[in-house]
Amino acid sequence: MRSTLEMPTRSGPASPVSTPGPVRPAPVRRRRRLHRLVPYGYLSPTALLIIVLMVIPIVMVIGYSFADNVIVEPNPVFAGLANYVKVLTDPNFLAALRHTVAFIMISTAAHLFLGLTFARMLNSPLLGGLAKAIFRLVYILPWLFTIAVVAVIWRLLLDPYGVVNYVLQTIGILQHGVDWLADPSLALWAVTFVNIWSGYPFFMISLLAGLQGISPELYEAAAVDGAGGVSQFFHVTIPQLKPILLSMTVLDLIWTSQQFALIWMTTGGGPLNVTEMLSTYTYKQAFSSYEFATASASAVIVLGLSLILALCYVRSQREVTR
Structure with missing residues (x-):
């Protein structure tokens, strides 16, 4: 808005003169700009950590997957899709993929079944307050242990001279001790059982x-x-629990697909690669065979599969919130 003032002149009557409206001083405008930047200032440390610890490493691994002689040579050679072809045609990778799928599906199904069964039992009005507290403590114990502790405990329990074999021999099911984690026909089932026990x-x-x-x-x-x-x-129960069941299923698929520590500390992918997973295969390619380009290609494939599961989770969450 402009205001007019009557200004007298020597030659005649006063004439209207326009003057500018009120103008905000520069310090006020500067403070407002700084105020708008405050949220970005709070987010900048986290954004910096994500860029340094996630974005840059992922970009580097993707770049390594298209090159050869990476890390060892200062000037890697561009290899195109050769590393991906090598990985996807490797029998060990295909076996690891099959083992991973079986491991994920069985673990997730068992987690859902056991989790729902024990949850309904703890929610039953037939149990008193003290009994519920005791059962909750017992059932939650596996979740209190770290993966390293879980691996050590079950390696001792499943040893040929461990508690499991002793009990089974005592009740007459076994005639002699079985090395559950070293038997090619039992190792994958044993590791899957341990993962179910620690995750339900x-x-x-x-x-x-x-x-x-x-x-x-x-x-x-x-x-x-x-x-x-x-x-x-x-x-009644299942429809009311559907949002939780859907979210937990997709999350468990993501978490179980990334399981590495339990496999590595119990069997190391053996015996005879029967417990080899995508995570252990990638690790061995990088730090046992020093094939960093192949390991990078395998890691990118695993990343792509994880992104598919993540997109499924996001989609499920959108359906829940509708």
Whole structure:
């Protein structure tokens, strides 16, 4: 807006003169700009860490996957898709892929089943307060141990002279001790069992929280309509737990696909590569065979598979929030 003032002149009557409106001083404008930059200042340390610790390494590994003689030579040779062809045609990689898929699927299914079973038991009104507290403590114990401790415990338990063989021999199931982690026909099943044992408590706690959030009125209404326990489970419990079940399933697929420490500290991918996973295969390529270009190509493939699972998780979350 412009204001006019009547300015007298010598030659005649006053004439209107326009003057500019109020102008904000420069310090005020500067403070407002700085105020807008404050959120970015708070985010900058985290953004810097993500760039340095995630973005740059990922870009470097992707670049290594298209080169040859990386790290060893100062000027790597561009190899195109040769490393990817080498990896995808490697029988060991294909075997690791099969083992990983079996390991993931069995572990996730067992986590869901055991987690839901124990959660329903802990949510049952038949158990008193003290009994629930004791069972919760017992069932959550595997989740309290680190992977290193879990690996050491089960290596001792599954030893030919360990507790598991002793119990099975005592009750007459086995005639002699079995080396569960060294037998090619049993090692993958043994490692999968250990992973199931160490991972089901997280499902149990999450599903128990979901069960406690279901309104009792839904079960009362279903009972009035003549629904029994099985019908209530499939028509009330499962639909109410569907968002949690979907989210936990996709997350467990991602976490289990990245399992490395448990495999490495129990079997190391052996015996005869029967427990070789994509994670251990990539590690061996890099630090046992020193094939960093091949390891980079394998890592990029694993990254792509993980991104697919991550996109599935994001999509599931969007469906839940709708």
